[in-house]
Amino acid sequence: MNKTLLAAALVALPLAAQAEPEAYALDASHSQIVFSYNHAGFSTTYGMFSGFGGEIMFDAEDPAASTVSVTFPAESMITGWDARSGHFLQSGDFFKLGEFPDVTFESTSIEVTGDATANITGDLTLNGVTQSVVLETVLNAQTEEYPFPPYQGSKAIGLDATVTLNRSDYNLGMFAPFIPNEIPLAISIEAVAAQ
Secondary structure, three states: OOHHHHHHHHHHHHHHHOOOOEEEEEOHHHOEEEEEEEEOOOEEEEEEEEOOEEEEEEOOOOHHHOEEEEEEEHHHEEOOOHHHHHHHHHOOOOOOOOOOOEEEEEEEEEEEOOOOEEEEEEEEEEOOEEEEEEEEEEEEEEEOOOOOOOOOOOOEEEEEEEEEEEHHHHOOOOOOOOOOOEEEEEEEEEEEEOO
């Protein structure tokens, strides 16, 4: 092999070795969003969205090139008390499920901030309103062989994220400011390599 061909091969080698982003599907049984709010100074009330799916295109070599896409029905909210869930979801005071049944998040950029941390910016569409939000994210785990069935032996990742939303931005502001506008969310995700 002449020197020109050898040089070209050496230059091309790193490009060929670059990994492409891989598709990971959210594990609905281990992915949830927990929210809380102060009830007029008397107590802290909690709720959850769970059982939802989505996809992460994860680039292990260049995490900033990854993407996140999630969609779930707003009516999947769990509050632990049927009357409260009904008020949030069915009364029309908060959610307008007939017009806007789904909640979606589509990442627009990822800024890596540390060895296992990143800020994921994306468009959150909730109750018919789209706002840009930033999820402060921690990569908890990354493995080549998930240990539990039914995904045993698959690649998997686990993430935690936090964000605080202003509920009035999403036409969910009833009783504000008596009930605070700012609602913190704690998000935890497991995702396995798509089969």
